[in-house]
Amino acid sequence: MTDHAIAAGQPQRINLLKVLGPAHVWALGVGIVLVGEFMGWNFSVGKGGALGSLIACWVIGLLYTCVAMIDSEVTSTVAAAGGQYAQAKHIIGPLMAFNVGLYLVMAYTMLEAADALVVGDLLAAVAGTETFNTQPWVVLTIAVLAFLNYRGVFMTLTVNFIITAAAFISLVVLFVGTQPWNPGAVLQHRELLTDLPYGWIGVIAAFHFGIWYYLGIEGTCQAAEEVRSPGRSLPLGTMSGMITLLIAASITWYAASGLLPWEYLGQAFTPMYDSAVVTGSDFLKVFLAIGTVLSAVASANGCINDAARAWFSMGRDRYVPLWFGAVHPRYRTPFRSILILIPIAISFAFTGLLDQVITFSILSGLLGYTFMPINMILFRRKWPLNSIRRGYVHPFHPIPALVLLALCIATYFAVFLGYGNQLLAMMAFYIGASLWFAFHRYKYVRRGDQFTMSWPKPQGY
Amino acid sequence: MARRYEPPRQSGIGQFIDSIFIVALVYAAMFLPLIFGLTGGxxxxxxxxxxxxxxxxxxxxxxxxxxxxxxxxxxxxxxxxxxxxxxIDPVWFIITALVIGGYFVFVVRYSDKEYREVISERFE
Structure with a gap:
């Protein structure tokens, strides 16, 4: 069968290959997020000071705990490919699902742009010349990774596993190299840590980039269709990923805040490389340069994978043109969905505005987290406990949903502080896209095909 | 039994226009404000x-x-x-809050309208 025939919507469907294990799931989740420890998290220092950033790291950690609790119940029950997108289709409805799919696509595409931007910027820092042109490196990074994704998910995520592990090791090496057991020798927390420069409103403002410590870990469930044993691999890969990230976030904050003045840290593009520079160790400098590039490459790699799969799922369901729902006849990858998002990622990377590109990614993620409590409350209302078989039932409902909703509202306020116009620009995009879907695109969608679970009819319908 | 909805077949040109629209929306709503300096810290x-x-x-x-x-x-x-x-500019704050709140209310309520069609076709 040719890909043309597949795209034309023939009934015979080529499925994605089931080749992934827990290590690949770990690599997909941590690979996307770990770059957040190498860049981006430090903008929270700029918004609220070093201690404000640490408090934001903890509070946003609570937000992700609620995300993990809610997602565990819904993901373990909605055994359909597509992660949160499939959940929205089954629990809330098509327009919400379309938006959730877009949240995933935009969050990962903007993160991919930020990754490529950092690779270019780090090479410029290493080259040490003002005239260094970063743009060819941005294009090269995205093009090579897109090619890997085009060729096959197994090779892509195997590469990701290796480079993610190497990047994580570089953070540990930096931490050990700063002799944390000997305060004052290398780390200078006593002299560098200041009071909260903006008071407590700065702490709330820091929630904005505090999201960056963890953003994307929930992307592990995007690979559900390609995992050999989802019931075992997805929870194992996700939970080991969260533990890895908590360790990495602690190491990162402690090392960087003990080496760099907060004003510098709050605006740096490559804070961990800069931390290595001030230690005076050439070994650490080289190691962290390599670690930063590897983390950015691993993240961009995972982002291309996840964004393309979300777009592909929407194409298969006709939420976007069916042409994107094609699987490559030889490589069994969503090749058209991979290619369409590349120009967008490159364009945003070319702007060089790292904090703003990151903010677009954060806002899409935040909209997705706001969907989760609504989804959870409706899920329990439409299918109460014992009405369907759940893989996991999270305790204390609806407290986690309400806490998550409250933290999301606080984080919108945090983004409004300093980035209010960008928040409205992002909302303009989602409102425009929603109107397009509701009043034009939805007519191409098969109604009954949107519900594939073998559940009873939801209560109230 | 509810009549099964059969969607129209979209032409290649229609698919192309839809693809261009969504990409253009990304550039109009997000990219242009970025490069014209309307967003940011x-x-x-x-x-x-x-x-x-x-x-x-x-x-x-x-x-x-x-x-x-x-x-x-x-x-x-x-x-x-x-x-x-x-x-904090109170007017912008209220506008922003209304935009975000209104967006979610619209999406959830309109989704529910579509969802009833889905459930009707799937279960009846």
Whole structure:
């Protein structure tokens, strides 16, 4: 069968290959997020000071705990490919699902742009010349990774596993190299840590980039269709990923805040490389340069994978043109969905505005987290406990949903502080896209095909 | 039994136009505000008249770290003196809150209308 025939919507469907294990799931989740420890998290220092950033790291950690609790119940029950997108289709409805799919696509595409931007910027820092042109490196990074994704998910995520592990090791090496057991020798927390420069409103403002410590870990469930044993691999890969990230976030904050003045840290593009520079160790400098590039490459790699799969799922369901729902006849990858998002990622990377590109990614993620409590409350209302078989039932409902909703509202306020116009620009995009879907695109969608679970009819319908 | 909805077949040109629309929306709503400087950190910069590490509020350890990064007081002054402006404009705050709240209300309510069609076709 040719890909043309597949795209034309023939009934015979080529499925994605089931080749992934827990290590690949770990690599997909941590690979996307770990770059957040190498860049981006430090903008929270700029918004609220070093201690404000640490408090934001903890509070946003609570937000992700609620995300993990809610997602565990819904993901373990909605055994359909597509992660949160499939959940929205089954629990809330098509327009919400379309938006959730877009949240995933935009969050990962903007993160991919930020990754490529950092690779270019780090090479410029290493080259040490003002005239260094970063743009060819941005294009090269995205093009090579897109090619890997085009060729096959197994090779892509195997590469990701290796480079993610190497990047994580570089953070540990930096931490050990700063002799944390000997305060004052290398780390200078006593002299560098200041009071909260903006008071407590700065702490709330820091929630904005505090999201960056963890953003994307929930992307592990995007690979559900390609995992050999989802019931075992997805929870194992996700939970080991969260533990890895908590360790990495602690190491990162402690090392960087003990080496760099907060004003510098709050605006740096490559804070961990800069931390290595001030230690005076050439070994650490080289190691962290390599670690930063590897983390950015691993993240961009995972982002291309996840964004393309979300777009592909929407194409298969006709939420976007069916042409994107094609699987490559030889490589069994969503090749058209991979290619369409590349120009967008490159364009945003070319702007060089790292904090703003990151903010677009954060806002899409935040909209997705706001969907989760609504989804959870409706899920329990439409299918109460014992009405369907759940893989996991999270305790204390609806407290986690309400806490998550409250933290999301606080984080919108945090983004409004300093980035209010960008928040409205992002909302303009989602409102425009929603109107397009509701009043034009939805007519191409098969109604009954949107519900594939073998559940009873939801209560109230 | 409810009649099964059969969607129209979309032409290749129709699919192309739809693809272009969504990409154009990304550029119009997000990219143009970015490159025209309409978004980004709302900051103010107040560099002191006399620029020294002391006047910039940097102690000797901080100054030493700046110097290891290749900065002088003059080259670091703008970075150190730039602060976010967290003054809240109540009108913009209310507009932003209404936009986000209104968006979610519309999406959830309209989704429910579509969802009833899905459930009707799937279960009846």
């Amino acid at each position: 709302g900051t103010v910069t107040n560099v002191p008249e006399t620029v020294t590490w002391e006047s910039l509020g940097q102690n000797p350890t901080m100054a030493a770290q700046w110097e290891k990064l290749g900065y002088t007081p003059e080259s670091a002054a703008e970075i150190i003196s730039t602060r976010f402006d967290y003054t």
